[in-house]
Amino acid sequence: MATPPHMALFERHAVRLHRNRAAALLDDHDFLFVEVADRLTERLDDVKRDFPLALDIGCHGGEVARSLTQGDHRRGNIETLIQCDPSPAMAQKAANGEHSLSFAADEEFLPIKPESFDLVLSNLSLHWANDLTGALVQIRQSLKPDGLFLAAMLGEGTLQELRTALMAAEIEIEMGMSPRVSPYATVQDLGGLLQRAGFAMPVVDTETITVSYPDIFKLMHDLRGMGETGAVSGRRKTFTRKDTLMRAAEIYVEKFAGQDDCGEGRIPATFDIIYLTAWSPHPDQQKPLQPGSAQTSLTQVLGDA
Template sequence: MDRHQVFDRNLLLTRRLRALQQHGSAADFLLVRAAEDLEERLSAVERNFDIAVDLASHTDLAAQALRRSGKAAMIVRVERGAPFLDGDFPAIVADEEFLPLKPGSIDLIVSLLSLHLTNDTPGALVQIRRALKPDGLLLGAMAGENTLAELRECLLVAESEIYGGASPRVAPFADVRDVGGLLQRAGFTLPVTDIETYTVRYDSAFALMRDLRAMGMQNVLIGRSRRPLTRSFFMRVAELYAQRFSDPDGRIRATFSFVWMSGWAAHESQQKPLKPGSAKASLADFLKDAEKK
């Protein structure tokens, strides 16, 4: 296996398919929220698109948001597993790390909560940018760095206490500045990133972990420990969680962050930064004038 890989993506696909089979849409509340945000953000884009691709958004929620927005004449879904697809939209079975899209063929690509689990996120973004027509748009969200911060802390403390050491059990997530840098590195113009943070409350850490299993979002890190975990370990995690992150009513808090990103494929009509030295007034002169006033 490539030493640069972080995630076991075959295991990720297996767990998502199992979650779909066993739980259906029972734990899709984060995707529902992301799709609502997507529709709102699309409403602020003052143009329509001929061909839009919904890339690896797990369900048809993003595609349905696209349809409701009225911004796309044609919507194509791309998913790694055929069971995630239905007959409502044209579809392609493909890995988001190896896009089978012709260069310059797509007007709009949206993606909800999947790109953070690619092993080569910069490469995936480059492929997306190449697939876009000039002045085509990427609009998507990935999990941000504060996602599941409480659970991460409790897992690390419990494992250190019980086993004398800890291994990573929650995936690393990028911060908003990192994502902006990735967009620039991939060649997008006019890149914009921002973050939305949500708090979800649960009766206990066990209820949170049940939701994560229903999402197929258990640990798929290649560097994860293979040590079997005992009931006493999870009891200690739940105890720590209740001690550190509970509200007065006894319920615990779980943080989920969405880093939203948008970027355009270059086009001559887009605004361009001024060349160095081309400004008609200097900042120094402005500050001098302000000081005199």
């Protein structure tokens, strides 16, 4: 998914500006970041290791930092958490923990020394990277040997209802369409990218979170409040026409209202969450057997059937 600079899929300065704008009132809209941060950091409970120094890439308002501390228990036994975000306002908002530090940095240009961290986390941020392979390589290089990488990203099914409604309305009203919702990666894409970036033992899995809304306008208000509005290169820079937006609201209800047990008169918004788990290579890690090296044949297992 590496994208040449002249073909950048996203306008990174727009991503930064959207997050800067959202930072002040993020607490009113951060429910998805909070929920996924909890689900992401829970995975550390199954890893019997200590991670003294950790990095949170794309930290937003510090949801991962808060999730790592459950009462007196600190998941991963993390002594120091360093947080970074492309938005200076978000990085400043996240800088409120006793055991954490924060700074502004772009995920695609991390100012990190090689082999610095025991653990790197990222919660719903890397889907904005133009050069995702390059970002993953930098993350792998920043990890100590046998260091752990845990991330959550938005996947291809995210906001499929909103995409459908806006596309249909724009075609009907304006006889054309422009990019409205970001394209997202697939599970297959990300598994291959982790391997290309040099990670060992990569695992990719997915789950769906469906959020219920009274109408399309509340959904779009939340997306703006999260700093997750469109930053696709080539998108229309002017406001959406009122008649197009009203028609999109009608289409959304016609096609999707009442689905996914969201309640009568309400509409669902789908968020496809993809989780990445991988390790920085180390000579002592378990490795797959070479072809032909198995000690047990299929005949012994299956019999003569």
